Amino acid sequence: MAHSHAISPSSKNKKKLKQVLALTFLYLIAEVVGGFLTNSLALLADAGHMLTDVGGLVFALIAIYLAERPASPDRTYGYYRAEILAALANAVVLIGISLYILYEAYTRFLDPPEVSSKPMMIVACFGLVVNLAGMFILRKSSDESLNMKGAYFEVLSDMLTSVGVIVAGIIMWTTGWYYADPLLSAAIGLFILPRTWALLKDAVGVLLEGTPADVNTAQLRDTIAAVPGVVDVHDLHVWSLTSGVNAMSVHVVSADGTPPNSVLEQVNDRVKSSYKIVHTTIQVEQEGYTEGETHV
Template sequence: MAHDHGAGGHSHDHTAGANARMLGWALALTSTYLVAEVIGGFVFNSLALLSDAAHMLTDVAALVIALIAIRIGQRPPDDKRTFGYRRFEILAAAFNAVLLFGIAIYVFVEAIQRFTDPEPVQSWGMLIVAAIGLVVNLISMRLLTAGKDGSFNVKGAYLEVWADMIGSVGVIVGALAIKFTGWTWIDPIVAVAIGLWVLPRTWLLLRDTTNVLLEGVPSGLRLVEVRAAVSAVPGVAGLNDLHVWSMSNDDVSCTMHVTLAAGADANTVRKAVAGLIDERFGIEHATIQTEGPGEACEESGQLHS
């Protein structure tokens, strides 16, 4: 089966270009609001606003890194990076997750200090700034929705913005509660609640990106199922050295060593196996080595469907 990289490359370039445009718009909106929220946090003395601003800062960092990652990821393979640079997007997503963990720790420490030493909070100012932030986050989320399922990188940025949207809602609720009750300790409670809401989703992103970096089996695939399906192909007598991994979340690769049944044709078996794993498991890039029964590996072929 002939090698075919052209169509996939053009598709990736088109998708990356669309993601870059959406990320650019989201970055412009988020950066503008970040400045306003930081000023509002200090002017109105609200930890909840500053907590939300801290998450907004990670949004800006995430969006900048995501844009850079897309640009670098579009570079073609060369003599030094034979797989290209697409994994840079995974590194960017992992960095964003670690950054969110760091921000959460800061907010928790600051909240503890606020519990022991409460400070006055200007609730109306909190409310106005948070309401503006909610609108900005909703627009940014809408921009990033289309690309979040096709890229860990965009998904990381989407989760950052999504977390801030939840944060804005929390700040609005907190501001109203403080306004009508006068209980300023609600402010650090909202800040902690925002952190606790975000952390589980951040952990999932970090887990998925780490799995890619460790070249683990991609999410949604089970190696035992791939092994059973390939072993059932006519002409396959044995299977070993099976590896399935991904360079990014939409580029699954596979290598395997197939022992042929007596009388089986190597080319026919390789084509059948490559077609099966592409159609059933979405594995587009497969390197399949074959050997006759009781022989050392005598023939190998790299098949790309």
């Protein structure tokens, strides 16, 4: 029997991602130009962050289009993992940029240059408007998938960074204390690193086929064991193909005389309705059947 190709939850939000990408790219150009004209490391540091956001949104869109492609004999699960590879690449680049920002902040602490604070604040205010618009676009869809939630948090952090740049600009404009620029830059770098590490860890976890964070295997096992006619559950595996698209394989032992198709149907219905599981592989066995397994 042919199986339908599950659509990633991110897929229906392509239009929103494109809108946020356009806004983010526009602000990225403004930050780069403004950073060089004002000699502000804070703006250039945030521009580096925005660059990874643009790259992440581009990769996410490409990955969504790839994930929508049907499975083939060579790619039996399709191209779901393209989203995860994009997230992994984004995390690696973002870590590199964060470390570079910290290095540049250190050199400027030694000899802080003069910064044109007024133009810097104008650019940051423009960014604040852009980020607030992006948050409004993504707010409702942020609960639909981890990808969309991640995109929403990226825009949220950008908004907070814009506020920080504005504050640093006010400090330098009113006091002439130019240490505020590298200080804020270092704060941006330190703020990015733990979030990026979490993204990297999640992406690696999916690639290593770890159990999804939103699936409790003990509860899942109990749900399957509660099906009438099931006397044992073993060799249970759950993994993510991409965010919001989980797969499961399991062996269930049925009591003698229990119709295997009935057990199969009920197990399949229960796990799909109660858990975020799209693909299932269920082996129904009779009591007394033994087989070597890699997971208990």
